[in-house]
Amino acid sequence: MAGRIAGNRFWLTRKVDMSNTIIEQARLGKADSIVRLALKDESLSLSDALQKIAAGHAVVPSNNTRDIPVPCIIGGGSRIKVNANIGSSMDHESMDEELEKLKMAVSSGAHTVMDLSTGTAWKTILDGITAASPVPLGTVPVYQVFGVAMEKGRDVADVSAEEIFSAVEDHCKAGVDYLTLHCGVTRRSVALLREQGRKMGIVSRGGSLLAEWMEKRGEENPLYTGFDRLSEILREYDVTYSLGDGLRPGCLADAGDRGQIEELISLGELQEKALAAGVQTMIEGPGHVPMDQIAENMRIQKSLCGGAPFYVLGPIVTDIAPGYDHITSAIGGAIAAWNGADFLCYVTPAEHLRLPDIDDVRVGVITARIAAHAADIARGIPGAMDLDNAMAEARASFNWKKQFKLAMDPVTARKFRNEALPEDEDVCSMCGHLCALKTSRRAMGEEEKV
């Protein structure tokens, strides 16, 4: 298990047992070095982690063709993780910009990154991101198959099932650690959605493309019918499934309808098959959900999908705040994670309006981390409140340096304070000489301590 230092990164040679995937090793009680590394900041013991991975309650996404210096464990009582989506669209393709976004996402604390590039240069951008990313990387191969075909003037229906499987294999070969695959968008779930009626239809790109393909060809979703073949491909590269929620609600009114829940039932069936095939599996979830329906959503996912890690996008708790959807989703994400979600996909302020820029990536990651951290505390994860306690002590002792060090985003915190430094450097300009902390010390007879 040799390691080498490359710049600041510590690359581990991962393969302990190439004949078995991480989940298969875990069933044998064996821990890949990647799993050990993923437990660095967790309160989970190695044997607990292996049990959770073996049972399908936790995953450590990690393609066996490359090493990840900063892997992570998702689910099973570990700290809530945060993903940042980056990637270009045909309207705007720049490799440098995507690498800058990657850097910003990682330095802001994202645990994983998804490259959602859909333009013609997707492979170049993906290779660049794979080479540069210290954290696990996810993609959505279906975007390329259909996106590139449409750019070449082909109809969605003309894409063959072979092309779809071949794209999945391309992504596995490229070193991607987890793949979003909308395997649960079936003829039945789409029919239920159509029958019940929806304000927003299908708002998942992958889900809608597959539905169009199925509708036009009158065939079942090849990712559903060909799931065993899919699992064989993923198993070969030890890539983790992120079973996509192609029928997630796109507005509050569509939350929890038959199409959404039928898809979740299918994902539960497929998760069982995936585990049997030796492939780690996560389930993706909504979306736009009124606050009072979030806890139920989390519980029904856990019961339908064998306790698999739940990866949620949002949930966004109101539709009327474009420009602030990092906040609408932080509210939903915190409640979701507190009630069972394990993995939060960030949402940036640009959601519903345009592709995120580099600053949106920073704001998106920090905001999702706030939701994740608040949920870690609410779930009682051991040690989750240590930093908060240290911050309280730094505040009580007017130790500004330490406050900045403990802040999730030290640069932003320092910037705010420096914009209006008070005369008395101990306090802040909010209260000035009426600082409650100083008054409190006098009230408690603790003046001498300051």
Added chain:
Amino acid sequence: MAGRIAGNRFWLTRKVDMSNTIIEQARLGKADSIVRLALKDESLSLSDALQKIAAGHAVVPSNNTRDIPVPCIIGGGSRIKVNANIGSSMDHESMDEELEKLKMAVSSGAHTVMDLSTGTAWKTILDGITAASPVPLGTVPVYQVFGVAMEKGRDVADVSAEEIFSAVEDHCKAGVDYLTLHCGVTRRSVALLREQGRKMGIVSRGGSLLAEWMEKRGEENPLYTGFDRLSEILREYDVTYSLGDGLRPGCLADAGDRGQIEELISLGELQEKALAAGVQTMIEGPGHVPMDQIAENMRIQKSLCGGAPFYVLGPIVTDIAPGYDHITSAIGGAIAAWNGADFLCYVTPAEHLRLPDIDDVRVGVITARIAAHAADIARGIPGAMDLDNAMAEARASFNWKKQFKLAMDPVTARKFRNEALPEDEDVCSMCGHLCALKTSRRAMGEEEKV
């Protein structure tokens, strides 16, 4: 009940029955014109509202010496309201800036404003804000009494109880609609707080000043012992109590300790006395609270305080995100409001770091409104989701103009979109030609509708 048009404002002459306060009128089944106006955007019927006001479950803050063009009802099943704190400190006093903040707060949708000015120019600033504010206005008189005394080099303990009562009357005369008064900071609650121990001590300015006064003089809180006299003053001007949480926790670790709950018990006793004296009353709440303790906090307040409207500051759900405390408090505020809080005090990104500037006011108000609106939906307030449904329809039909119109902050939403307009103006640059909504229409066989 004559009205006059002044600019865009519709001023009402309020007095229907000057011999009775709003709560006394409600008990007689009578509605002040201010109460009728406050119900304009509510689903509550007038008779329901009067019952709630009479029982002390709802308040319509409104000083009887001035008119408020845009009053509001707080509590009793009405929509969750949002307050914005403005005001200068000695470190930074500018009348123009405070008026700009007021304008920004109101145009962003704040239902009330509190002027927390503590500098020597407080009265000038308060008069300016009172004259300009179309919404109910709150203040904290104790800041002035002690703040001005300290600026003149006097010790906190040298301020007389008379001066405190006289400051309260000054604020009532100035036309303020509700007053934060920390009447529940008693010798017993402070002793309990000290005995149990706290990381952060007392973080409320008013609470800490009163505690210092009590400690140094060895006397009980005059706002507690002199509560009947206080109520007489407030009753004369029909000013609403906002019974302050002087012992609220200042960090997660201090949440729910004996000092905090003992104060709440006293506030419950005082609320009963206030109602008996014909004074409308709200109760203020925390603060910094782990997410899993928020619902209990709301329920215990309602049971201890006779179902009085609950006015919360935050709650902030993690201490380690300075620069993002509008978000930490939106998470807590949404959960609090869903579980019984009625009134959210905004927290701006500048919290813990400096006084908010004008842009912080905008962000703070919109963020608190998001939390309030999400809670309105979760509580099932009739009509709360209408705008969300309209937004879903505007999105589904690519009606960008309508989307901006429905957005909580149209200027910000439009700005984001205009920064990266896609080639196809229907869609946005996130998905470009892979727009899920367009694909979905094809999948559903609805192409002709677009």
